[in-house]
Amino acid sequence: MKSIKAIMLVLAVIVSAATFTADAQFRFGPKVGLTVNDMHFNKSVLDADNQTGWTAGLMGEFTVPVIGISADLSAMYVRRNTKFLQEQGISKDNRDYIELPLNLRYNFSLPVISKVVVPYLGVGPSVSFLTSRKNVKDAYTNKSVDWALNFGIGLRFLSHIDINARYGLGLTKAVHAVSSNAEAAGIEGKNRYWTITAAYLF
Numbered sequence: 550m551k552s553i554k555a556i557m558l559v560l561a562v563i564v565s566a567a568t569f570t571a572d573a574q575f576r577f578g579p580k581v582g583l584t585v586n587d588m589h590f591n592k593s594v595l596d597a598d599n600q601t602g603w604t605a606g607l608m609g610e611f612t613v614p615v616i617g618i619s620a621d622l623s624a625m626y627v628r629r630n631t632k633f634l635q636e637q638g639i640s641k642d643n644r645d646y647i648e649l650p651l652n653l654r655y656n657f658s659l660p661v662i663s664k665v666v667v668p669y670l671g672v673g674p675s676v677s678f679l680t681s682r683k684n685v686k687d688a689y690t691n692k693s694v695d696w697a698l699n700f701g702i703g704l705r706f707l708s709h710i711d712i713n714a715r716y717g718l719g720l721t722k723a724v725h726a727v728s729s730n731a732e733a734a735g736i737e738g739k740n741r742y743w744t745i746t747a748a749y750l751f
Contacts, residue, residue: 575611578608620652625647690724697740
């Protein structure tokens with residue numbers, strides 16, 4: 550009897566999963582955008598300015614109908630630029646990453662306009678892997694992995710065009726001070742950045 554119940558339970562789970570998968574929607578497509586990076590330093594050591602970079606890659610989205618919940622995962626190539634002041638003068642650090650942001654979204658279903666535009670809110674983690682040089686002379690060493698938490702808003706037009714703006718809050722230090730004096734002075738070195746992207750989902 551227990552075996553029969555167990556088999557029925559497994560069958561019920563399989564049927565439910567199949568139904569859920571059939572009802573859910575999966576889309577993917579290219580994604581491009583701009584980034585504005587602000588790396589936080591202790592200003593007694595380094596003074597960094599906002600710098601514009603770019604990003605490009607692919608995005609996949611999984612949507613559950615009716616309840617307005619979706620999730621998206623992207624694989625992006627990101628160029629983050631930083632300009633900072635040293636005693637030797639102005640220096641620039643152009644860092645390249647492979648970024649994997651995962652976002653959970655809530656889509657607002659609004660009467661009449663939802664067929665044209667759907668606004669949404671999103672939040673989720675992001676991990677970036679450094680692919681460019683790691684050292685900046687007499688300043689700091691870039692770390693190979695950088696974690697962040699993203700908060701975003703966006704608009705979906707005509708079910709295909711996705712416009713998104715998100716703020717990335719660095720959770721780990723993206724750099725490590727080269728000298729003990731600089732480290733003692735308190736280089737925070739966490740990335741703070743805005744990313745504005747446009748994607749077309751098939």
